[in-house]
Amino acid sequence: MVLSWLLNSLHKNIRDSVLFCNKACEVWSELEERYGQSSKTRLFQVQREVSCISQGDQNIASYFNKAKKVWDECTAVGGLPRCDCSKCECEINAKLDRYAQEQKIIQFLMGLNESYTSIRGNILMMPPLPSLSQIYSLLVQEERQRQVRQGNQFQIESSSFNVNSSNNNDSKPLSGRKTEGKRSQLYCEHCKRTNHTID
Numbered sequence: 001m002v003l004s005w006l007l008n009s010l011h012k013n014i015r016d017s018v019l020f021c022n023k024a025c026e027v028w029s030e031l032e033e034r035y036g037q038s039s040k041t042r043l044f045q046v047q048r049e050v051s052c053i054s055q056g057d058q059n060i061a062s063y064f065n066k067a068k069k070v071w072d073e074c075t076a077v078g079g080l081p082r083c084d085c086s087k088c089e090c091e092i093n094a095k096l097d098r099y100a101q102e103q104k105i106i107q108f109l110m111g112l113n114e115s116y117t118s119i120r121g122n123i124l125m126m127p128p129l130p131s132l133s134q135i136y137s138l139l140v141q142e143e144r145q146r147q148v149r150q151g152n153q154f155q156i157e158s159s160s161f162n163v164n165s166s167n168n169n170d171s172k173p174l175s176g177r178k179t180e181g182k183r184s185q186l187y188c189e190h191c192k193r194t195n196h197t198i199d
Contacts, residue, residue, distance in 0.1 A: 003027065043078045050074055054111040060139045067108055105132055116142070
C-alpha cells in the first residue's frame with residue numbers, strides 16, 4: 001500500500017525509474033540518494049537573497065511574506081545541524097532554534113525602511129526579545145496607525161485649504177466694487193449699474 005502511494009505521488013518520468021523496486025524503503029532510499037543532495041549553487045543563491053532582504057516599497061505584510069519564503073527555502077536547502085542522540089542533556093537543538101530565530105529577527109529588522117527606525121530601536125531594547133510573530137504584529141499595528149494619521153492629516157489640510165481659499169476670495173477686491181455699509185455690491189464703471197463689473 002505504501003509503495004503504491006509513493007509511486008502514485010511521483011511524476012511519470014521519475015516513477016518509471018523506480019517502478020520495479022519491491023519495497024517502499026527501496027524507493028525512498030533511491031529517491032533520497034538521487035534528490036536529497038543539497039545543491040551548493042542553490043544554497044549560495046538563497047544565502048545571498050537572505051543577506052539582501054529589504055522592505056523597499058512593500059508594505060509590512062508583503063515584506064514579511066517575502067522574507068519568510070526565503071528563510072524557509074534556506075532551511076530546506078541547508079538547514080542547521082541537529083543533535084540526534086537520545087540522552088542529550090545540553091539542549092543544543094533548542095539553543096540552535098533560538099539562535100536561528102534571533103538571526104531571522106535581526107535580518108527582518110535590518111531590512112525595514114528608515115521610517116521604522118524608532119520602533120525598531122524600541123523592539124531591540126525589549127529585555128526578552130519578542131518572537132518574530134509578535135514583532136510582525138507590532139509593525140502591522142504601527143503601519144495601520146500611520147495610515148490613519150495620514151488620512152486625518154490629509155482631511156485637516158484639505159479643509160484648511162478650503163477655508164484659506166474662500167477667505168482669500170473674499171478679501172480680494174474686485175475692480176469696480178463699491179461698499180455700502182456692511183454689504184458690498186458689484187458696480188460697473190462703464191455703464192454705471194450694479195451687480196456686475198466692466199470685466
